[in-house]
Amino acid sequence: MKYNSTRNKNAVVSASQAIAQGISEEGGLFVPQDLPKYSLEEIGAMTKTDYRGRAKKIMGDFLEDFTADEISESVDAAYTAEKFGGENPCPISYIESGNKKMSLLELWHGPTSAFKDMALQILPHLLTKSLKKTCDGKQAVILVATSGDTGKAALEGFKDVDGTKIMVFYPENGVSPMQKRQMATQQGGNVSVVAIKGNFDDAQTGVKKIFTNKEIKDKLAENNMLFSSANSINWGRLLPQIVYYFSAYCDMVSEGKIKLGDEINVCVPTGNFGNILASFYAMNMGLPIRKFICASNANNVLTDFIRTGTYDKKRHFYTTISPSMDILVSSNLERLLYHLTDGNDAAVASMMKSLSEDGVYTVSGDIKTKLDKYFWGGCCDDENTKKTISRLYKEENYLCDTHTAVAVNVYEQYACETGDLTPTVIASTASPYKFAKAVLSSVSDNALPDDEFAMVDALSAETKTEVPAPLAALKNAKERFDLSCEVEEMPQTVLGGLKIG
Ligand SMILES: *Cc1c(COP(=O)(O)O)cnc(C)c1O
Secondary structure, three states, X not given: OXXXXXXXXXXXXXXXXXXXXXXXXXXXXXXXXXXXXXXXHHHHHHOOOOHHHHHHHHHHHHOOOOOHHHHHHHHHHHOOHHHHOOOXXXXXXXXXXXXXXXXXXXXXXXXXXXXXXXXXXXXXXXXXXXHHHXXXXXXXXXXXXXXXXXXXXXXXXXXXXXXXXXXEEEEOOOOOHHHHHXXXXXXXXXXXXXXEOOOHHHHHHHXXXXXXXXXXXXXXXXXOEEEEEOXXXXXXXXXXXXXXXXXXXXXXXXXXXXXOOOOEEEEEEXXXXXXXXXXXXXXXXXXXXXXXXXXXXXXXXXXXHHHHOEEEOOOOOOOOOXXXXXXXXXXXXXXXXXXXXXXXXXXHHHHHHHHHHHOEXXXXXXHHHHHHHHEXXXXXOHHHHHHHHHXXXXXXXXXXXXXXXXXXXXXXXXXXXXXXXXXXEEEEOEOHHHHHHHHHHHHOOOOOOXXXXXXXXXXXXXXXXXXXXXXXXXXXXXXXXXXXXXXXXXXXXXXXXXXXX
C-alpha cells in the first residue's frame, strides 16, 4: 500500500517514508491510496482478540513495508497494562440518560492522561523503524506544535529514544497549569520545551514553515539530521487512532450493548480533526458508523464549515477551558477534503492556498452534499461546558474533563435536534485532573484553593476519584524548562537548540 500527498498525486511514498518524512515536500499531507476493507465476519473475528491483537491486524494491513514481527514488537511495547493501567487501554463507560445511549470511550488512561498517548506511545517505535528503512544513520529531529496535550505525550513517547531529538513549542498563555507543569518537568536527555508568544495556530504555522524551509533542511542534512513530525499531520499518528474505533465497536458487541452489524454514531471533541478523521477512515474500512458528530468549543470554525461549506479562519480566537481545542486551522481537514473530492489534489491545493492567502475557502456543492451526509457539527461555550460537567457528575455520577463535556453537550444537541437515538461512542479525551480548576469549580460550591495541586487534591476529596499517579507525582518534580521566544524566532531557536545555528 502506497501513500500520496493531498496536494500532489505524483508524490508517491511507502508507509515508512510517509512516517519518517511526516509531511510532503510541497506542504501536503500523506494519505493512503486505498484502504483495507473488513467484512462483518472479519470484525466479528476481531472481537475474539484483545486490543493488541486488533492493533496488529489493522496496522499490519496499512504498513506494508513493515514485517509482522516489527509491528508486533511495536504494539506490544506500546500498549502494556503497566502504561495504560489495565489490559484494555481504553475501556468504555456506559451512560443511559433518558433515551440517549452514550458510550464514553476513555482514551486517557495512558502515561500523560490524554488520548494523545494512544498514538504517541507507539509512534516512536514506528518512526525509528521507518528511519532505519529509509534513511539509516540519520538523526530525526521531531518538531511539535502543541495546544497542550500532544506536547507532553510526544515528549514522554520520545524521551531518550535513540536517534531522535524532540523540541516542543506551546502557546505561552494557551495551556492549562497542569499541562505546562507536565512539560516543564519533562525528563530525558534529548528533549526541549519552548513557550511561544502567540497562540496554537502561530505555533503550528511556525513549525510547518520550518519543515518546508529549504535552507534549514539543508543545514540539517549537512549535519546528518532530518525533520519529522509527531503532530497528527504524521500518518503514524493517525493510524493508531483508527484501531480504537474498531476496538470500541468490538467491546460494545462483546459487552452486549449492540449486535454485530448494528450502526453506531461517533461524537468527537475536535481540534485538529485527527481523532474524528480516524473514525471516518474506520467507516470507510467497513465499520458501521452512521454519523460523525464534530464537537467544538467557542472556536467554532468547524461547526460553521460543516453547516455552510465555507471555512473562514478570520474570526476572534478564544482562550477557553478546553484549550486542546483552541484551534482555528484544523490541519487534518485537508485529508478529509482529499477523500471527499475522490483524490482531487489540484482542488485541495487550491483550497489550501486560499486558506493561507485569504483565510477562507468554500467547497463545491458536491463536497457539501457529502459533508451533510456524514457529518453534523455543533459547539458549546465554557458556561455550558461547566453545566454539562456538573450535570453528568450529579445525575450520572460520571466525572469528565472539559473536552469530553463539550462532546457530551454537542451530542445531546444532536440527539435533540435530529431525534436520532443510534447508540453513540463519545470520545473521552482527557482525565478531569488535567483541568482541575474548571472541573472542580463545576462540581463544587466551595471556594477554590489557589494552588493547582491543592485543587487536584480538593477534586479528589470532593468526588472520591483517584488522581492519576503521573499527575500526582508532578507536585514535587523539578522544573527544567522555562524558555520562551517570539514566533519569528522559532527557526533560530530550533537551530540553536540543535547547536547548528
Ligand atoms: C488534542 C485533543 C483534542 C482534539 O483532538 P484532534 O485530533 O486535534 O481533533 C480534544 N481533546 C483533548 C483532550 C485533546 O488533547
